[in-house]
Amino acid sequence: MSKSDVEEEQHEELRRRKLEEALEVKSLRRIISAYLNYPDAAEDDVKRYERSFARLPPAHKAFDPPIDMSQEIDICQHQNLENFPDYNILAGERNACSCQSASTSGRVALLKSDEASCGEGSNITCRSPDGSTINEEVTVLHVNGSDTGSCSARLQCEQNLDEASGNNIKTANDQSAMSSVVDSNGNVSSSPPDWLDPSFQLHVPLVDVDKVRCIIRNIVRDWAAEGQRERDQCYKPILEELEIQFSVRQKDCPPACLVPGAGLGRLALEISCLGFVSQGNEFSYYMMICSSFILNQTQTVGEWTIYPWIHSNCNSLSDSDQLRPVSIPDIFPASAGITDGFSMCGGDFVEVYSDPSQVGVWDAVVTCFFIDTAHNIVEYIEIISRILKDGGVWINLGPLLYHFADVYGQEDEMSIELSLEDVRRVAFHYGFQLEKEKTIETTYTTNPRSMMQNRYYTAFWTMRKKTVATEQQQQQIT
Numbered sequence: 001m002s003k004s005d006v007e008e009e010q011h012e013e014l015r016r017r018k019l020e021e022a023l024e025v026k027s028l029r030r031i032i033s034a035y036l037n038y039p040d041a042a043e044d045d046v047k048r049y050e051r052s053f054a055r056l057p058p059a060h061k062a063f064d065p066p067i068d069m070s071q072e073i074d075i076c077q078h079q080n081l082e083n084f085p086d087y088n089i090l091a092g093e094r095n096a097c098s099c100q101s102a103s104t105s106g107r108v109a110l111l112k113s114d115e116a117s118c119g120e121g122s123n124i125t126c127r128s129p130d131g132s133t134i135n136e137e138v139t140v141l142h143v144n145g146s147d148t149g150s151c152s153a154r155l156q157c158e159q160n161l162d163e164a165s166g167n168n169i170k171t172a173n174d175q176s177a178m179s180s181v182v183d184s185n186g187n188v189s190s191s192p193p194d195w196l197d198p199s200f201q202l203h204v205p206l207v208d209v210d211k212v213r214c215i216i217r218n219i220v221r222d223w224a225a226e227g228q229r230e231r232d233q234c235y236k237p238i239l240e241e242l243e244i245q246f247s248v249r250q251k252d253c254p255p256a257c258l259v260p261g262a263g264l265g266r267l268a269l270e271i272s273c274l275g276f277v278s279q280g281n282e283f284s285y286y287m288m289i290c291s292s293f294i295l296n297q298t299q300t301v302g303e304w305t306i307y308p309w310i311h312s313n314c315n316s317l318s319d320s321d322q323l324r325p326v327s328i329p330d331i332f333p334a335s336a337g338i339t340d341g342f343s344m345c346g347g348d349f350v351e352v353y354s355d356p357s358q359v360g361v362w363d364a365v366v367t368c369f370f371i372d373t374a375h376n377i378v379e380y381i382e383i384i385s386r387i388l389k390d391g392g393v394w395i396n397l398g399p400l401l402y403h404f405a406d407v408y409g410q411e412d413e414m415s416i417e418l419s420l421e422d423v424r425r426v427a428f429h430y431g432f433q434l435e436k437e438k439t440i441e442t443t444y445t446t447n448p449r450s451m452m453q454n455r456y457y458t459a460f461w462t463m464r465k466k467t468v469a470t471e472q473q474q475q476q477i478t
């Protein structure tokens with residue numbers, strides 16, 4: 001290869017990386033804007049209710065709505081809302097409802113993209129560069145990938161895939177991507193943007209704000225006392241199983257557990273508190289921004305009050321149910337007793353953990369409401385098998401609500417939708433043997449006081465990756 005060819009290749013690589021960065025910044029900007037648009041969207045909702053209320057015949061207005069809207073009929077028609085004396089009554093409620101804005105106006109933790117490499121050799125090296133300890137910030141590793149903002153969007157909200165950036169694994173510091181600014185010509189400059197500067201904020205489609213609302217429900221699942229019941233249904237069986245499987249855990253050499261699709265990180269944290277080197281993996285920036293905030297920025301139990309159910313007027317038993325506040329977090333993560341090495345690794349599971357350095361690294365892989373997020377569940381299972389040590393365990397809990405099934409208008413979207421029976425068969429093919437299996441009934445980010453409560457009859461299993469010796473023995477028998 002001539003010198004000019006090499007230079008050309010390097011130039012091309014640089015250009016590709018810049019483009020990826022630009023796309024990533026664009027995507028991140030849109031997601032942060034979705035968070036920042038949230039209070040306005042809430043106010044628009046209230047205005048919509050007001051408009052409906054204004055259309056009621058006078059006799060029907062006598063009934064008591066949750067907020068005293070009797071004055072609001074005039075307010076809605078009034079041009080200058082701020083000057084109207086009773087506006088503040090409603091404004092007070094709005095402030096309550098948009099409490100998240102307190103966090104968005106200066107306290108949202110942007111992703112820390114500490115330099116880190118995901119797995120070197122047989123050791124898990126996904127930890128903070130300084131090997132940060134228990135009461136320090138949780139390491140948030142950032143690996144380039146695409147974001148679909150998908151989690152509960154799949155389960156509770158509309159599907160709307162927001163393909164963001166290119167898909168190369170970058171285990172190095174992505175600070176540049178996080179702090180680049182794209183100008184109108186698509187050029188990236190590396191001066192750090194002020195994400196919260198109003199001029200940086202975009203007006204994003206409501207479907208993006210809806211994802212933020214979904215995240216708020218996930219906050220209840222993971223970080224509120226009200227989510228305890230759901231956590232007991234979903235996380236407790238997994239934690240108990242880990243205790244059984246790893247009954248002897250050495251402090252100086254703790255077993256390593258990976259939690260792909262970690263959502264807001266509570267399960268990964270609980271696993272860390274059990275005495276594992278725990279790593280959550282998550283590819284949604286929506287999730288990562290929020291988990292980073294809770295894990296790294298909260299100062300005390302119950303520091304924040306959110307109103308997670310306020311957006312849904314349907315299936316409420318009472319107004320106070322809908323308007324009830326929820327305090328978060330229910331525990332103070334920094335003093336929860338996490339084991340050294342706890343980290344959150346941002347990026348697509350397939351891309352990050354297909355890396356050769358990940359082979360045979362993990363003692364346990366825990367998937368909770370995750371395996372059905374795959375385009376190709378066979379690939380997920382293959383990777384889980386590959387990254388486990390011989391004799392390592394895979395604990396799963398979840399339904400098979402395939403994320404990419406029924407993605408209308410995106411016919412090219414690959415989606416392999418296997419039955420549970422076939423999933424089991426694929427797992428056996430990749431060297432797993434089934435040790436335990438049962439059905440667990442649970443909800444997912446469900447309002448416990450709603451008249452509608454979707455229930456899942458999830459598959460729970462423990463599978464063990466056969467050792468080479470077991471595999472050989474079995475082959476001899478057959």
Ligand SMILES: C[S@@+](CC[C@H](N)C(=O)[O-])C[C@H]1O[C@@H](n2cnc3c(N)ncnc32)[C@H](O)[C@@H]1O
Nearest residue numbers: 150151261262263282283284348349368369373
């Ligand atoms: C249904 S949620 C479950 C979250 C969490 N495990 C829980 O039980 O609350 C699925 C999660 O997997 C994440 N996810 C989906 N596909 C992923 C992928 N390819 N790599 C990493 N995370 C992914 C989603 O963003 C979402 O947070």
